[in-house]
Amino acid sequence: MRALTWHGKHDVRVDTVDDPEIINPRDAIIKVTSTAICGSDLHLYDGYIPTMKAGDILGHEFMGEVVDTGSASTLKKGQRVVVPFTISCGRCYHCSKQQYSGCDNGNPADNQDIAQTLYGHPMAGLFGYSHMTGGYAGGQAEYVRVPFSDVGPIVVPDGVDDDKVLFLSDILPTGWMAAENCEIEPGDTVAVWGCGPVGLFAVQSAFLLGAERVIAIDHFPRRLALAKTFGAETINYEEAKTYDVLMEMTGGIGPDACIDAVGLEAHGLFVDNVVDQIKASTYLGTDRIHAIRQAIIACRKGGRVSMPAVYGGFVDKFPLGALMEKGLTLKTGQTHVQRYTEPLLAAILEDKIDTTFLISHRMPLEDAAEGYRMFHDEQNEATKIVLKTGAASLH
Structure with missing residues:
Protein backbone atom coordinates (compact mmCIF):
# COMPACT_ATOMS: atom_id res chain seq x y z
CA MET A 1 0.00 0.00 0.00
CA ILE A 171 -9.74 18.33 16.54
CA LEU A 172 -13.49 18.73 17.12
CA PRO A 173 -13.50 16.74 20.40
CA THR A 174 -10.26 18.49 21.35
CA GLY A 175 -11.79 21.94 20.84
CA TRP A 176 -14.92 20.86 22.69
CA MET A 177 -12.98 19.43 25.66
CA ALA A 178 -10.89 22.61 25.76
CA ALA A 179 -14.06 24.67 26.15
CA GLU A 180 -15.61 22.16 28.57
CA ASN A 181 -12.50 22.39 30.78
CA CYS A 182 -13.19 26.14 31.09
CA GLU A 183 -16.30 25.34 33.15
CA ILE A 184 -18.12 28.13 31.35
CA GLU A 185 -20.80 29.99 33.27
CA PRO A 186 -23.52 32.31 31.89
CA GLY A 187 -22.06 35.70 31.04
CA ASP A 188 -18.47 34.46 30.82
CA THR A 189 -15.80 35.93 28.58
CA VAL A 190 -13.43 33.31 27.13
CA ALA A 191 -10.13 34.20 25.45
CA VAL A 192 -8.63 31.73 22.97
CA TRP A 193 -4.95 31.90 22.01
CA GLY A 194 -4.49 30.47 18.51
CA CYS A 195 -7.01 30.28 15.65
CA GLY A 196 -5.73 27.08 14.15
CA PRO A 197 -8.12 24.13 13.80
CA VAL A 198 -8.36 23.36 17.52
CA GLY A 199 -8.63 27.03 18.45
CA LEU A 200 -11.44 27.63 15.96
CA PHE A 201 -13.38 24.63 17.23
CA ALA A 202 -12.77 25.89 20.78
CA VAL A 203 -14.27 29.25 19.78
CA GLN A 204 -17.33 27.52 18.31
CA SER A 205 -17.63 25.19 21.32
CA ALA A 206 -17.30 27.99 23.89
CA PHE A 207 -20.31 29.76 22.40
CA LEU A 208 -22.29 26.52 22.30
CA LEU A 209 -21.45 25.90 25.97
CA GLY A 210 -22.82 29.30 26.96
CA ALA A 211 -20.03 31.89 26.75
CA GLU A 212 -21.32 35.44 26.27
CA ARG A 213 -18.11 36.68 24.64
CA VAL A 214 -15.20 34.88 23.00
CA ILE A 215 -12.00 36.75 22.15
CA ALA A 216 -9.78 35.04 19.56
CA ILE A 217 -6.06 35.86 19.40
CA ASP A 218 -3.82 35.19 16.40
CA HIS A 219 -1.96 37.05 13.64
CA PHE A 220 -3.18 35.31 10.49
CA PRO A 221 -5.96 37.42 8.91
CA ARG A 222 -7.88 34.51 7.39
CA ARG A 223 -7.95 32.57 10.65
CA LEU A 224 -9.10 35.63 12.57
CA ALA A 225 -11.81 36.16 9.94
CA LEU A 226 -13.02 32.58 10.46
CA ALA A 227 -13.25 33.19 14.21
CA LYS A 228 -15.41 36.25 13.53
CA THR A 229 -17.92 34.13 11.60
CA PHE A 230 -18.89 32.52 14.91
CA GLY A 231 -19.27 35.88 16.61
CA ALA A 232 -15.83 36.13 18.20
CA GLU A 233 -14.06 39.42 18.84
CA THR A 234 -10.45 39.29 17.70
CA ILE A 235 -6.97 40.54 18.60
CA ASN A 236 -4.11 40.53 16.10
CA TYR A 237 -1.11 40.23 18.39
CA GLU A 238 1.18 41.77 15.77
CA GLU A 239 -0.87 44.98 15.84
CA ALA A 240 -1.60 45.34 19.55
CA LYS A 241 -0.37 44.23 22.96
CA THR A 242 -2.59 41.28 23.85
CA TYR A 243 -2.60 41.81 27.62
CA ASP A 244 -3.38 45.51 27.37
CA VAL A 245 -6.22 44.95 24.90
CA LEU A 246 -7.72 42.14 27.00
CA MET A 247 -7.70 44.37 30.08
CA GLU A 248 -9.38 47.14 28.12
CA MET A 249 -12.00 44.76 26.72
CA THR A 250 -12.82 43.30 30.14
CA GLY A 251 -12.78 46.45 32.24
CA GLY A 252 -9.45 45.54 33.84
CA ILE A 253 -10.74 42.26 35.25
CA GLY A 254 -9.40 39.83 32.64
CA PRO A 255 -11.16 36.96 30.86
CA ASP A 256 -13.07 34.49 33.03
CA ALA A 257 -11.41 31.60 31.19
CA CYS A 258 -8.43 31.31 28.85
CA ILE A 259 -7.60 28.59 26.33
CA ASP A 260 -4.08 27.91 25.04
CA ALA A 261 -4.56 26.34 21.60
CA VAL A 262 -1.03 27.21 20.46
CA GLY A 263 1.39 24.85 22.19
CA LEU A 264 5.09 24.23 22.13
CA GLU A 265 5.87 26.08 18.89
CA ALA A 266 4.59 29.52 19.83
CA HIS A 267 5.60 32.27 17.40
CA GLY A 268 6.12 35.99 17.74
CA LEU A 269 8.94 38.45 18.43
CA PHE A 270 8.49 38.71 22.19
CA VAL A 271 11.47 38.73 24.54
CA ASP A 272 10.43 35.59 26.42
CA ASN A 273 9.58 33.75 23.20
CA VAL A 274 12.86 34.65 21.51
CA VAL A 275 14.73 33.24 24.51
CA ASP A 276 12.60 30.08 24.33
CA GLN A 277 13.41 29.69 20.63
CA ILE A 278 17.14 30.04 21.29
CA LYS A 279 16.99 27.46 24.04
CA ALA A 280 15.02 25.05 21.85
CA SER A 281 17.47 25.44 18.96
CA THR A 282 20.43 24.75 21.28
CA TYR A 283 18.68 21.87 23.10
CA LEU A 284 18.68 23.78 26.40
CA GLY A 285 14.88 23.62 26.41
CA THR A 286 12.25 21.84 24.38
CA ASP A 287 9.08 23.93 24.40
CA ARG A 288 8.16 27.56 23.68
CA ILE A 289 5.47 28.47 26.21
CA HIS A 290 4.68 32.10 25.36
CA ALA A 291 0.95 31.42 24.87
CA ILE A 292 0.36 29.66 28.19
CA ARG A 293 2.37 32.37 29.98
CA GLN A 294 0.12 35.04 28.47
CA ALA A 295 -3.03 33.09 29.29
CA ILE A 296 -2.10 32.73 32.96
CA ILE A 297 -1.07 36.38 33.31
CA ALA A 298 -4.21 37.68 31.57
CA CYS A 299 -6.79 35.41 33.20
CA ARG A 300 -8.86 37.04 35.93
CA LYS A 301 -8.31 36.13 39.58
CA GLY A 302 -10.14 32.91 40.38
CA GLY A 303 -10.46 32.11 36.68
CA ARG A 304 -9.88 28.94 34.69
CA VAL A 305 -7.13 28.10 32.22
CA SER A 306 -7.56 25.29 29.68
CA MET A 307 -4.54 23.93 27.81
CA PRO A 308 -5.43 21.56 24.95
CA ALA A 309 -2.20 22.56 23.17
CA VAL A 310 0.60 20.01 22.96
CA TYR A 311 3.76 20.38 25.05
CA GLY A 312 6.46 17.76 25.05
CA GLY A 313 9.12 18.35 27.68
CA PHE A 314 10.49 20.68 30.34
CA VAL A 315 10.12 24.46 30.46
CA ASP A 316 11.37 27.41 32.45
CA LYS A 317 9.97 30.87 33.18
CA PHE A 318 6.61 29.25 33.91
CA PRO A 319 4.48 31.75 35.90
CA LEU A 320 3.77 29.40 38.78
CA GLY A 321 3.48 32.30 41.20
CA ALA A 322 0.71 33.91 39.15
CA LEU A 323 -1.09 30.57 38.87
CA MET A 324 -1.06 30.17 42.65
CA GLU A 325 -1.50 33.76 43.82
CA LYS A 326 -4.44 34.40 41.48
CA GLY A 327 -6.15 31.14 42.49
CA LEU A 328 -6.37 29.83 38.93
CA THR A 329 -7.48 26.36 37.89
CA LEU A 330 -5.46 24.72 35.10
CA LYS A 331 -6.86 21.78 33.16
CA THR A 332 -5.10 20.05 30.31
CA GLY A 333 -4.44 16.67 28.67
CA GLN A 334 -4.75 14.66 25.51
CA THR A 335 -8.39 14.44 24.49
Missing part, protein backbone atom coordinates in the same frame (compact mmCIF):
# COMPACT_ATOMS: atom_id res chain seq x y z
CA ARG A 2 0.97 3.67 -0.21
CA ALA A 3 1.58 5.63 2.98
CA LEU A 4 3.21 8.84 4.17
CA THR A 5 6.39 8.06 6.11
CA TRP A 6 8.68 10.13 8.32
CA HIS A 7 12.40 10.27 7.52
CA GLY A 8 13.61 13.23 9.57
CA LYS A 9 13.04 16.92 10.12
CA HIS A 10 11.01 18.36 7.20
CA ASP A 11 11.45 15.05 5.32
CA VAL A 12 8.22 13.10 4.77
CA ARG A 13 7.63 10.85 1.76
CA VAL A 14 4.85 8.75 0.25
CA ASP A 15 6.32 5.25 0.06
CA THR A 16 5.15 1.73 -0.71
CA VAL A 17 4.96 -0.20 2.55
CA ASP A 18 3.55 -3.52 3.77
CA ASP A 19 -0.22 -3.83 4.10
CA PRO A 20 -1.49 -4.03 7.69
CA GLU A 21 -2.73 -7.35 9.07
CA ILE A 22 -5.02 -8.48 11.88
CA ILE A 23 -2.84 -9.16 14.95
CA ASN A 24 -5.34 -9.24 17.81
CA PRO A 25 -8.96 -10.51 17.84
CA ARG A 26 -10.17 -6.98 18.68
CA ASP A 27 -8.45 -5.48 15.60
CA ALA A 28 -10.04 -4.16 12.43
CA ILE A 29 -8.52 -3.10 9.12
CA ILE A 30 -9.82 0.17 7.71
CA LYS A 31 -9.56 1.27 4.09
CA VAL A 32 -8.90 4.98 4.55
CA THR A 33 -11.08 7.33 2.52
CA SER A 34 -10.12 10.65 4.17
CA THR A 35 -7.29 11.67 6.44
CA ALA A 36 -6.14 15.10 7.59
CA ILE A 37 -2.91 16.86 8.47
CA CYS A 38 -3.01 18.08 12.06
CA GLY A 39 -1.10 20.86 13.77
CA SER A 40 0.31 18.17 16.07
CA ASP A 41 1.76 16.47 12.98
CA LEU A 42 3.86 19.59 12.45
CA HIS A 43 5.59 18.95 15.79
CA LEU A 44 6.83 15.69 14.24
CA TYR A 45 7.64 17.45 10.97
CA ASP A 46 9.72 20.01 12.88
CA GLY A 47 11.51 17.33 14.87
CA TYR A 48 10.26 18.29 18.35
CA ILE A 49 8.74 14.96 19.41
CA PRO A 50 11.32 12.29 20.38
CA THR A 51 11.45 8.57 19.50
CA MET A 52 10.43 8.87 15.85
CA LYS A 53 12.09 6.35 13.52
CA ALA A 54 12.71 6.54 9.78
CA GLY A 55 9.85 4.88 7.93
CA ASP A 56 7.20 5.50 10.61
CA ILE A 57 3.75 6.01 9.05
CA LEU A 58 2.21 9.34 10.08
CA GLY A 59 -1.34 10.50 10.67
CA HIS A 60 -3.89 10.33 13.47
CA GLU A 61 -7.00 11.95 11.93
CA PHE A 62 -8.67 9.49 9.59
CA MET A 63 -11.81 7.61 8.66
CA GLY A 64 -12.78 4.97 6.15
CA GLU A 65 -14.45 1.66 5.38
CA VAL A 66 -14.07 -1.54 7.40
CA VAL A 67 -12.55 -4.23 5.17
CA ASP A 68 -11.50 -6.87 7.71
CA THR A 69 -12.12 -7.63 11.39
CA GLY A 70 -10.78 -9.81 14.15
CA SER A 71 -13.07 -12.29 15.85
CA ALA A 72 -13.75 -9.98 18.82
CA SER A 73 -14.38 -6.79 16.86
CA THR A 74 -17.89 -5.36 16.98
CA LEU A 75 -17.49 -3.74 13.56
CA LYS A 76 -18.80 -5.21 10.32
CA LYS A 77 -17.24 -5.17 6.88
CA GLY A 78 -18.55 -2.32 4.77
CA GLN A 79 -19.30 0.04 7.66
CA ARG A 80 -17.97 3.58 7.46
CA VAL A 81 -16.24 4.64 10.64
CA VAL A 82 -14.33 7.57 12.14
CA VAL A 83 -11.41 6.45 14.30
CA PRO A 84 -10.33 8.36 17.46
CA PHE A 85 -6.65 9.23 17.55
CA THR A 86 -6.34 7.75 21.07
CA ILE A 87 -5.92 3.97 21.24
CA SER A 88 -7.81 2.88 24.36
CA CYS A 89 -8.82 -0.55 25.66
CA GLY A 90 -12.13 0.47 27.24
CA ARG A 91 -11.57 -1.82 30.26
CA CYS A 92 -8.77 -0.43 32.43
CA TYR A 93 -9.12 1.87 35.47
CA HIS A 94 -8.79 5.06 33.41
CA CYS A 95 -11.12 3.94 30.63
CA SER A 96 -13.73 3.05 33.26
CA LYS A 97 -13.63 6.73 34.26
CA GLN A 98 -13.86 7.82 30.59
CA GLN A 99 -10.27 9.09 30.83
CA TYR A 100 -9.44 7.38 27.57
CA SER A 101 -6.20 9.22 26.85
CA GLY A 102 -4.84 7.78 30.11
CA CYS A 103 -5.51 4.16 29.07
CA ASP A 104 -3.05 1.72 30.66
CA ASN A 105 -3.25 -0.83 27.85
CA GLY A 106 -3.22 1.17 24.63
CA ASN A 107 0.54 1.67 24.74
CA PRO A 108 2.45 -1.63 24.35
CA ALA A 109 4.51 -2.63 27.38
CA ASP A 110 7.84 -2.47 25.52
CA ASN A 111 7.22 1.24 24.78
CA GLN A 112 5.88 2.33 28.16
CA ASP A 113 9.27 2.84 29.82
CA ILE A 114 10.03 5.82 27.58
CA ALA A 115 6.98 7.81 28.67
CA GLN A 116 7.19 6.63 32.26
CA THR A 117 10.73 7.99 32.52
CA LEU A 118 9.74 11.35 31.03
CA TYR A 119 6.27 11.85 32.52
CA GLY A 120 6.01 9.50 35.50
CA HIS A 121 3.38 7.34 33.81
CA PRO A 122 2.81 6.12 30.25
CA MET A 123 -0.03 7.66 28.27
CA ALA A 124 -2.42 5.88 25.91
CA GLY A 125 -1.26 4.78 22.51
CA LEU A 126 -1.70 7.23 19.63
CA PHE A 127 -1.80 6.58 15.91
CA GLY A 128 1.24 7.76 13.96
CA TYR A 129 2.80 9.69 16.82
CA SER A 130 6.21 8.30 17.86
CA HIS A 131 7.28 5.18 19.71
CA MET A 132 6.76 6.92 23.04
CA THR A 133 3.03 6.62 22.29
CA GLY A 134 3.16 3.05 21.01
CA GLY A 135 4.84 3.20 17.62
CA TYR A 136 1.53 2.54 15.85
CA ALA A 137 1.28 3.03 12.11
CA GLY A 138 -0.84 6.08 11.36
CA GLY A 139 -3.75 6.78 9.07
CA GLN A 140 -2.11 8.86 6.33
CA ALA A 141 -2.15 5.66 4.33
CA GLU A 142 -4.41 3.57 2.14
CA TYR A 143 -5.09 1.09 4.96
CA VAL A 144 -4.57 1.05 8.72
CA ARG A 145 -4.86 -1.50 11.52
CA VAL A 146 -7.15 -0.27 14.32
CA PRO A 147 -6.57 -1.95 17.71
CA PHE A 148 -9.48 -2.16 20.18
CA SER A 149 -11.91 -1.61 17.31
CA ASP A 150 -14.77 -2.60 19.62
CA VAL A 151 -14.13 0.56 21.68
CA GLY A 152 -12.86 3.40 19.52
CA PRO A 153 -14.43 3.79 16.06
CA ILE A 154 -17.86 5.35 15.64
CA VAL A 155 -20.08 4.20 12.78
CA VAL A 156 -21.17 6.96 10.40
CA PRO A 157 -24.67 6.83 8.88
CA ASP A 158 -24.94 6.30 5.13
CA GLY A 159 -25.16 9.46 3.07
CA VAL A 160 -23.09 11.64 5.42
CA ASP A 161 -20.10 13.14 3.62
CA ASP A 162 -16.62 12.44 5.01
CA ASP A 163 -15.88 16.16 5.35
CA LYS A 164 -18.72 16.62 7.87
CA VAL A 165 -17.50 13.95 10.31
CA LEU A 166 -13.75 13.44 9.72
CA PHE A 167 -12.76 15.84 12.50
CA LEU A 168 -14.51 13.69 15.11
CA SER A 169 -11.20 11.82 15.05
CA ASP A 170 -9.39 14.58 16.94
CA HIS A 336 -10.64 11.68 25.80
CA VAL A 337 -12.04 11.36 22.29
CA GLN A 338 -14.30 8.35 22.84
CA ARG A 339 -16.21 10.29 25.53
CA TYR A 340 -17.33 12.89 23.00
CA THR A 341 -17.82 11.22 19.62
CA GLU A 342 -21.46 10.17 20.00
CA PRO A 343 -22.86 13.50 21.28
CA LEU A 344 -20.77 15.47 18.80
CA LEU A 345 -21.86 13.25 15.90
CA ALA A 346 -25.47 13.90 16.93
CA ALA A 347 -24.77 17.66 17.00
CA ILE A 348 -23.29 17.50 13.49
CA LEU A 349 -26.25 15.54 12.14
CA GLU A 350 -28.62 18.10 13.72
CA ASP A 351 -26.64 20.95 12.06
CA LYS A 352 -25.71 22.42 15.45
CA ILE A 353 -21.98 22.16 14.67
CA ASP A 354 -20.32 22.98 11.37
CA THR A 355 -16.98 21.38 10.53
CA THR A 356 -16.54 21.90 6.80
CA PHE A 357 -15.79 25.64 7.11
CA LEU A 358 -12.26 24.74 8.18
CA ILE A 359 -11.18 22.83 5.05
CA SER A 360 -9.07 24.95 2.73
CA HIS A 361 -7.49 22.22 0.56
CA ARG A 362 -8.28 18.68 -0.54
CA MET A 363 -5.37 16.75 -2.00
CA PRO A 364 -4.58 13.16 -3.00
CA LEU A 365 -2.49 11.12 -0.60
CA GLU A 366 0.33 11.11 -3.15
CA ASP A 367 0.69 14.88 -2.62
CA ALA A 368 0.92 14.58 1.16
CA ALA A 369 4.51 15.83 1.38
CA GLU A 370 3.50 19.03 -0.41
CA GLY A 371 0.49 19.24 1.91
CA TYR A 372 2.79 19.21 4.92
CA ARG A 373 4.94 21.96 3.41
CA MET A 374 1.86 24.09 2.73
CA PHE A 375 0.38 23.57 6.18
CA HIS A 376 3.74 24.48 7.68
CA ASP A 377 4.65 27.46 5.49
CA GLU A 378 1.31 28.90 4.36
CA GLN A 379 -0.71 28.96 7.54
CA ASN A 380 -2.88 31.92 6.59
CA GLU A 381 -4.17 30.16 3.47
CA ALA A 382 -3.94 26.50 4.58
CA THR A 383 -6.33 26.26 7.51
CA LYS A 384 -6.90 22.52 7.11
CA ILE A 385 -5.72 20.02 4.50
CA VAL A 386 -7.66 16.81 3.89
CA LEU A 387 -5.97 13.98 1.99
CA LYS A 388 -8.07 11.66 -0.14
CA THR A 389 -6.85 8.19 -1.02
CA GLY A 390 -7.12 7.07 -4.63
CA ALA A 391 -8.43 10.46 -5.73
CA ALA A 392 -7.22 12.99 -8.25
CA SER A 393 -6.08 16.35 -6.99
CA LEU A 394 -9.08 18.41 -5.88
CA HIS A 395 -7.39 21.54 -4.54
